[in-house]
Amino acid sequence: MTEVEAKKPQESLQDRLAQVVDLLHRHRLVEDLTHRQEGQHQDRVDDLVRRQNLAELQRKLDELHPADIAHILEALPLDERLTVWQLVKAERDGDILLEVSDAVRETLIADMDDHELIAATRDMDVDELADLAPELPRDVVHELMESLDAQQRERMRSVLSYEEDQVGALMDFEMVTIREDVSLEVVLRYLRRLKELPGHTDKLFVVDYDGVLKGVLPIKRLLVNDPEKQVADVMASDPVSFHPDEDAYDAAQAFERYDLVSAPVVDKNGKLIGRLTIDEIVDLIREESESEVLNMAGLREEEDIFASVWKSVGNRWAWLALNLITAFIASRVIGLFDGSIEKLVALAALMPIVAGIGGNSGNQTITMIVRGIALDQVGTGNTSRLLRKELGVSLVNGLLWGGVIGLVAWWLYGNWSLGVVMTAAMTLNLLLAALMGVLIPMTLERLGKDPAMGASVMITAVTDSGGFFIFLGLATLFLL
Amino acid sequence: MTEVEAKKPQESLQDRLAQVVDLLHRHRLVEDLTHRQEGQHQDRVDDLVRRQNLAELQRKLDELHPADIAHILEALPLDERLTVWQLVKAERDGDILLEVSDAVRETLIADMDDHELIAATRDMDVDELADLAPELPRDVVHELMESLDAQQRERMRSVLSYEEDQVGALMDFEMVTIREDVSLEVVLRYLRRLKELPGHTDKLFVVDYDGVLKGVLPIKRLLVNDPEKQVADVMASDPVSFHPDEDAYDAAQAFERYDLVSAPVVDKNGKLIGRLTIDEIVDLIREESESEVLNMAGLREEEDIFASVWKSVGNRWAWLALNLITAFIASRVIGLFDGSIEKLVALAALMPIVAGIGGNSGNQTITMIVRGIALDQVGTGNTSRLLRKELGVSLVNGLLWGGVIGLVAWWLYGNWSLGVVMTAAMTLNLLLAALMGVLIPMTLERLGKDPAMGASVMITAVTDSGGFFIFLGLATLFLL
Numbered sequence: 001m002t003e004v005e006a007k008k009p010q011e012s013l014q015d016r017l018a019q020v021v022d023l024l025h026r027h028r029l030v031e032d033l034t035h036r037q038e039g040q041h042q043d044r045v046d047d048l049v050r051r052q053n054l055a056e057l058q059r060k061l062d063e064l065h066p067a068d069i070a071h072i073l074e075a076l077p078l079d080e081r082l083t084v085w086q087l088v089k090a091e092r093d094g095d096i097l098l099e100v101s102d103a104v105r106e107t108l109i110a111d112m113d114d115h116e117l118i119a120a121t122r123d124m125d126v127d128e129l130a131d132l133a134p135e136l137p138r139d140v141v142h143e144l145m146e147s148l149d150a151q152q153r154e155r156m157r158s159v160l161s162y163e164e165d166q167v168g169a170l171m172d173f174e175m176v177t178i179r180e181d182v183s184l185e186v187v188l189r190y191l192r193r194l195k196e197l198p199g200h201t202d203k204l205f206v207v208d209y210d211g212v213l214k215g216v217l218p219i220k221r222l223l224v225n226d227p228e229k230q231v232a233d234v235m236a237s238d239p240v241s242f243h244p245d246e247d248a249y250d251a252a253q254a255f256e257r258y259d260l261v262s263a264p265v266v267d268k269n270g271k272l273i274g275r276l277t278i279d280e281i282v283d284l285i286r287e288e289s290e291s292e293v294l295n296m297a298g299l300r301e302e303e304d305i306f307a308s309v310w311k312s313v314g315n316r317w318a319w320l321a322l323n324l325i326t327a328f329i330a331s332r333v334i335g336l337f338d339g340s341i342e343k344l345v346a347l348a349a350l351m352p353i354v355a356g357i358g359g360n361s362g363n364q365t366i367t368m369i370v371r372g373i374a375l376d377q378v379g380t381g382n383t384s385r386l387l388r389k390e391l392g393v394s395l396v397n398g399l400l401w402g403g404v405i406g407l408v409a410w411w412l413y414g415n416w417s418l419g420v421v422m423t424a425a426m427t428l429n430l431l432l433a434a435l436m437g438v439l440i441p442m443t444l445e446r447l448g449k450d451p452a453m454g455a456s457v458m459i460t461a462v463t464d465s466g467g468f469f470i471f472l473g474l475a476t477l478f479l480l
Numbered sequence: 481m482t483e484v485e486a487k488k489p490q491e492s493l494q495d496r497l498a499q500v501v502d503l504l505h506r507h508r509l510v511e512d513l514t515h516r517q518e519g520q521h522q523d524r525v526d527d528l529v530r531r532q533n534l535a536e537l538q539r540k541l542d543e544l545h546p547a548d549i550a551h552i553l554e555a556l557p558l559d560e561r562l563t564v565w566q567l568v569k570a571e572r573d574g575d576i577l578l579e580v581s582d583a584v585r586e587t588l589i590a591d592m593d594d595h596e597l598i599a600a601t602r603d604m605d606v607d608e609l610a611d612l613a614p615e616l617p618r619d620v621v622h623e624l625m626e627s628l629d630a631q632q633r634e635r636m637r638s639v640l641s642y643e644e645d646q647v648g649a650l651m652d653f654e655m656v657t658i659r660e661d662v663s664l665e666v667v668l669r670y671l672r673r674l675k676e677l678p679g680h681t682d683k684l685f686v687v688d689y690d691g692v693l694k695g696v697l698p699i700k701r702l703l704v705n706d707p708e709k710q711v712a713d714v715m716a717s718d719p720v721s722f723h724p725d726e727d728a729y730d731a732a733q734a735f736e737r738y739d740l741v742s743a744p745v746v747d748k749n750g751k752l753i754g755r756l757t758i759d760e761i762v763d764l765i766r767e768e769s770e771s772e773v774l775n776m777a778g779l780r781e782e783e784d785i786f787a788s789v790w791k792s793v794g795n796r797w798a799w800l801a802l803n804l805i806t807a808f809i810a811s812r813v814i815g816l817f818d819g820s821i822e823k824l825v826a827l828a829a830l831m832p833i834v835a836g837i838g839g840n841s842g843n844q845t846i847t848m849i850v851r852g853i854a855l856d857q858v859g860t861g862n863t864s865r866l867l868r869k870e871l872g873v874s875l876v877n878g879l880l881w882g883g884v885i886g887l888v889a890w891w892l893y894g895n896w897s898l899g900v901v902m903t904a905a906m907t908l909n910l911l912l913a914a915l916m917g918v919l920i921p922m923t924l925e926r927l928g929k930d931p932a933m934g935a936s937v938m939i940t941a942v943t944d945s946g947g948f949f950i951f952l953g954l955a956t957l958f959l960l
Binding site for chain 1: 680704768772825851866
């Protein structure tokens with residue numbers, strides 16, 4: 001869409017949000033009064049004040065960058081969000097829709113009719129349209145497709161055909177292409193004729209007559225070299241490029257590693273079909289890290305913090321149900337030792353310590369291993385070495401902390417053999433945690449699953465049930 | 481340092497790593513044989529094979545980008561890592577040191593003498609030197625400082641004076657500055673004389689004679705506008721800029737929001753003192769998200785996956801100790817109800833379910849709130865609204881899952897009042913989890929602490945002790 005110049009922010013984002021909320025509340029207050037005094041002549045005065053507030057708010061919004069308005073919309077509860085949304089000038093709707101998070105975008109789109117949606121999306125680039133398409137009503141998508149020319153429609157279909165985590169879904173088509181057999185002078189004149197260059201153009205793509213990528217001409221080189229030189233003599237002929245079906249996270253790693261700003265996307269015949277830019281990559285990295293944190297707490301998807309109770313329950317119940325099952329299994333393990341607990345009730349008070357510390361230690365191991373897998377540092381070649389290290393760490397921690405808690409148990413319950421059992425159980429459960437902490441993510445990885453996803457529940461299930469079994473089992477054998 | 485062109489990778493990173501490991505192992509194997517057959521004439525043959533392997537490995541390494549060598553070094557255990565490190569050409573040492581993670585860099589620096597370190601860092605830019613300085617031996621830093629000219633020394637001191645999370649610590653000094661009263665033609669000629677432009681130059685900085693920033697000239701505009709035009713007519717006069725003492729994460733948000741590639745850093749008088757580039761920002765975002773994940777598991781800092789057992793214990797013990805204390809408190813809470821458990825041993829088996837699900841649910845709430853705070857969406861203005869929502873979600877989940885487990889308890893133990901107590905305790909503990917899940921991070925935030933850091937231990941402490949107390953307390957009141 002139209003490129004908006006980012007202005008130096010005069011106030012911080014929080015300040016601007018506070019101003020908007022303040023204006024909203026003044027508006028709301030007047031509205032409440034009006035409702036209460038309905039039918040009185042007070043009405044017209046209030047109406048005036050209300051309109052003044054809204055006008056001021058609208059002026060405020062008009063000054064803001066679309067990304068800032070998007071942020072404000074995300075930070076407002078649904079009713080206030082929609083009030084602000086209706087005040088935003090229609091021609092900015094599209095830019096803002098592209099900036100907001102998925103969960104909030106859904107609420108905004110639900111508030112627009114087909115007509116408004118088509119107006120907002122008409123001027124979008126194909127790749128932007130493709131981003132929105134899955135959330136738009138069918139009729140709107142259909143009408144938008146009709147308005148595209150054959151090449152654009154083809155490109156849109158192509159972008160939509162890739163998975164969210166493939167390079168093809170992230171690419172845009174704003175490439176500036178040149179030939180290798182012209183001089184830099186000719187390139188400079190050509191660029192001047194274009195009037196505007198796409199954002200993040202740090203290199204031009206050099207293609208032959210069939211559209212096959214021959215190299216890239218970094219703008220830096222274009223600027224510092226003699227204009228008489230030929231493109232072929234100045235270009236980089238073997239640039240980093242991507243295929244549309246490559247994993248987007250691998251592309252992100254390459255962008256980080258080689259400090260790229262943009263890179264060509266080519267098909268299997270080497271034909272240039274699009275480009276990747278750092279802004280999409282930054283968004284991807286941010287989303288990846290956020291979903292990692294959310295997934296660890298069992299939040300399945302981005303949840304609008306002002307989502308309704310029912311939507312939130314829907315987002316969270318599966319995780320709780322899963323944990324309920326594992327907790328129930330642990331409970332049945334305890335049930336096996338009814339008799340032991342009845343005879344020595346101290347066991348009931350001590351057993352959660354063994355299970356809990358095992359869970360913590362196991363999660364530390366898993367976090368290290370999952371991260372190592374993500375960074376390609378952990379492979380099958382070094383499993384045994386990692387396992388030895390983690391078992392060593394657990395042995396030290398088990399003897400150390402198990403020893404401490406064993407002494408405390410002896411002192412509290414005046415039973416030295418209970419203390420020894422406690423120390424032994426802690427150490428064994430930490431060793432179990434280390435073993436499973438290495439094996440679970442590596443097995444998930446080998447099965448082609450995401451090791452970050454299920455690993456944490458599994459380790460907790462193992463260390464809970466295992467911890468109870470080890471501790472109560474040892475106690476039954478040696479104390480009763 | 482010298483800029484290295486990123487070549488299109490012919491093989492994936494994993495393949496390259498595998499090749500290096502393979503060559504290393506062949507080298508190792510021969511070495512082992514040599515040791516065993518010492519003194520025999522076999523020696524010379526083995527020595528030959530060994531040298532051939534090393535030569536091949538060295539050839540392989542020479543072809544790789546420094547970032548790729550850095551990755552390989554990170555993925556190798558210490559002894560193999562140092563073998564590879566010694567094979568790397570000395571002139572590439574500096575580039576590689578800048579790319580590796582802090583934990584691995586430490587091991588590499590420990591393997592180098594002062595002489596090697598000075599050679600490796602001599603050609604670095606000031607900002608790169610400042611990155612390494614804290615980890616270099618004092619003598620080396622002293623000698624490096626001596627070799628700098630007055631301006632560079634001043635810049636280095638300035639970068640070192642900022643905290644790691646301030647803009648000043650991330651900035652570099654590779655700015656191309658121009659005056660506003662010249663034509664674009666003059667600018668183009670000036671650039672051509674420079675021979676090379678710094679990486680990530682997407683804009684030139686327009687300054688007056690006192691060095692005060694007047695605006696920026698995006699390269700895009702330089703290329704598409706008539707060369708006869710003056711800089712002042714084409715430049716953006718109110719660009720996004722940063723102060724060196726600003727929070728680096730705020731700068732990162734601005735880069736994301738406004739899709740920046742580079743931005744000027746100015747002092748409080750508006751004088752240009754440096755610039756920020758997207759590559760540093762991407763590294764910052766990545767590090768931020770990694771330390772978030774590591775911190776959640778109580779891993780205090782980046783831990784080299786091949787670190788020694790003792791180093792790992794040092795990194796992890798504090799978290800385990802902290803959790804041991806909270807687990808011990810929960811254990812004492814159970815101890816209060818000794819008598820009840822003795823009378824009804826089913827309580828011991830059921831109580832971990834109440835505590836566990838409370839912890840899961842509380843962590844879901846905390847994750848949402850911490851994320852909202854990080855994105856500036858949660859403020860004091862909407863606490864009560866968020867609290868109502870979270871309490872609502874907990875009430876629904878409590879009645880639902882508490883009801884399920886209550887029915888199961890009734891069926892298992894044939895005691896319907898035990899089932900009712902179980903349901904009530906689950907619901908109350910989930911409500912407690914929601915309350916504390918909102919209040920803990922918001923209080924930490926108001927106290928100026930990092931809400932992500934301690935929130936998770938605290939919520940688990942509350943839901944464990946609280947869960948045991950609620951369940952055993954209700955049981956004591958109504959069942960015994």
